[in-house]
Amino acid sequence: MTSQNTFFTKKIQEIQCKPSGKILQSSDTIFKLGSEDDLYDLHPFFESLQTELQSNEPFGSHLAFPCVQLDIHGKEAICDVTIKKERDFLAILLFDYSQHYEHLHEAALEKKSALLLEQEFDLKREHLEEKKAYLEFMKQRIDNKMILEIEQIIKNIHAIKLAQLTPEQQSILEEIEKSVGTFHLKAIQIRNELDFNFDS
Numbered sequence: 001m002t003s004q005n006t007f008f009t010k011k012i013q014e015i016q017c018k019p020s021g022k023i024l025q026s027s028d029t030i031f032k033l034g035s036e037d038d039l040y041d042l043h044p045f046f047e048s049l050q051t052e053l054q055s056n057e058p059f060g061s062h063l064a065f066p067c068v069q070l071d072i073h074g075k076e077a078i079c080d081v082t083i084k085k086e087r088d089f090l091a092i093l094l095f096d097y098s099q100h101y102e103h104l105h106e107a108a109l110e111k112k113s114a115l116l117l118e119q120e121f122d123l124k125r126e127h128l129e130e131k132k133a134y135l136e137f138m139k140q141r142i143d144n145k146m147i148l149e150i151e152q153i154i155k156n157i158h159a160i161k162l163a164q165l166t167p168e169q170q171s172i173l174e175e176i177e178k179s180v181g182t183f184h185l186k187a188i189q190i191r192n193e194l195d196f197n198f199d200s
Helices: 002-011 044-048 050-054 098-161 167-194
Strands: 012-017 023-026 063-072 075-085 090-096
Touching: 044 050, 044 063, 075 098, 098 167
Parallel strands: none
Antiparallel strands: 012 023, 012 090, 063 075, 075 090
């Protein structure tokens, strides 16, 4: 129990000051302060509260501010700050939770990193599915349009060849048949290149 009390004693700083900002007393556990210091000059956090702390209007039992990042006289600490108005002075308690908040920050970063990796995986999967669907669509277009129509042209050419043709007509028809045959082979090649395993 004694060691636990010692631990917390090292983490808590008590400050008493005038509403004007003049430091009256400080335990200097976290930050070293002197009577020449002014509360409102120590850090913009305290400066932002100056109007409220100097007002005669009560603000309830106390003010509490969690996770305040302070930098006073070159030393940094993340503190929970409690301020209470007494009769003639302000009682301020600083609880140094730097290590605690740093662990929370690291945990938050790890969680964010995990979420980003998950989102990256989902985006890649979505992109892959879209690519797969597009290539399947293109493959069907080639099957249903190009290849079938070219094959019909080839059949028509074969039918024409059975008719009586002049040598010149026969030569022209053979050139057409050769060109159509080349297009047919290229269309089949393109279709086959689109047919691959996305999961491999």
